[in-house]
Amino acid sequence: MAANSRLTVAVHVLVWMALVRRLGRDLVTSEQAAESVNTNPVVLRRCLGGLRRAGLVEVRHGAGAGWRLARNPDTITLLDIHRAVDGEPLFGLHRAAPNPACPIGAGIRPALQQAYEEAETAARSALARTTVADVLRETLTARPAQAVGDEPSTTHSKD
Amino acid sequence: MAANSRLTVAVHVLVWMALVRRLGRDLVTSEQAAESVNTNPVVLRRCLGGLRRAGLVEVRHGAGAGWRLARNPDTITLLDIHRAVDGEPLFGLHRAAPNPACPIGAGIRPALQQAYEEAETAARSALARTTVADVLRETLTARPAQAVGDEPSTTHSKD
DNA sequence: CTTGATGTAACTGGAACTGTTACATCAGGG
DNA sequence: CCCTGATGTAACAGTTCCAGTTACATCAAG
Secondary structure, three states: OOOOOHHHHHHHHHHHHHHHHHOOOOOEOHHHHHHHHOOOHHHHHHHHHHHHHOOOEEEEOOOOOEEEEOOOHHHOEHHHHHHHHOOOOOOOOOOOOOOOOOHHHHHHHHHHHHHHHHHHHHHHHHHOOOEHHHHHHHHHHHOOOOOOOOOOOOOOOOO | OOOOOHHHHHHHHHHHHHHHHHOOOOOEOHHHHHHHHOOOHHHHHHHHHHHHHOOOEEEEOOOOOEEEEOOOHHHOEHHHHHHHHOOOOOOOOOOOOOOOOOHHHHHHHHHHHHHHHHHHHHHHHHHOOOEHHHHHHHHHHHOOOOHHHOOOOOOOOOO
16 A cells, blocks of 8 residues: 655655754744645644654744754654654554464464564665755755755745 | 555465465365455455466466466565555655645655665565565474464365 | 356445644743 | 743544455356
């Protein structure tokens, strides 16, 4: 199936926050971030909550509240983010338990789990090789035309 | 999220068919296979259809119809099976397109896709290292107590 | 021709995700 | 000390996907 988009949303926010910070502003609201991701602020707050619990971002409450990166973008890997927002396995086992009276049904699950775990470990290692700073660099070099001078979000009327 | 169970079901069927074949019977019906997986025959026919299109199993129609492995179990990898039954990416991109007026929203998708592809490639390589024969061996050695002498499915009253 | 299984469409129930509204909670600033 | 603006979270709606199920046309061996 098409997996969920939580990892994508979380990476997007962090990359956006890295860019915003580079432009001098380091405190952003969920609403501002939602503009770039094109989603609802509550969705972002849920996402940022996971990132906060993982120690990747910090939150400030009260008036003038907002979010800030808690680490340098080049120390945050996609694996960190994935762990923070999505704990589900990549490959699902049987929905209903297989027939225990059949030797295959009785013993296949540990065997499958072992194979799946190797694949997931491999995927995680790959995710660990890319950082938020990497994605930011790739993102900006991909379209040098428009790029970095502009405001990072559509804050035309806002700010 | 928890991914679907198609890969698991497909591997299960093929491992079960490998065992059945080793016991002398090489033509099985979707109903018999469904007993071991503990699911509905139609679900298995859908699954086996994909495996057939991928050349992993053969089907015989008409009276006395059934399914048979088209390759040796030690030449069928989990990657072959995964490709046959599930073409979805492991990591989903944005559900709604991100804001194109934001430099991040405009350029992040190719950057993400590249990172995701590396992770998927790594996972696929791992899946390619395990064969149906491997899973069969692991499955049977996991519970040597009951194991191989019995009938592979619960054909107690049936047969 | 009979028979038994495949191939597939159509539908159901349930689960998961995203989006949305609503509201309690919090802390900074006047 | 209250006012303000944002967070944190519950609750719900709309979609989409998945597995299960029924139904039936199709096929080929005997």
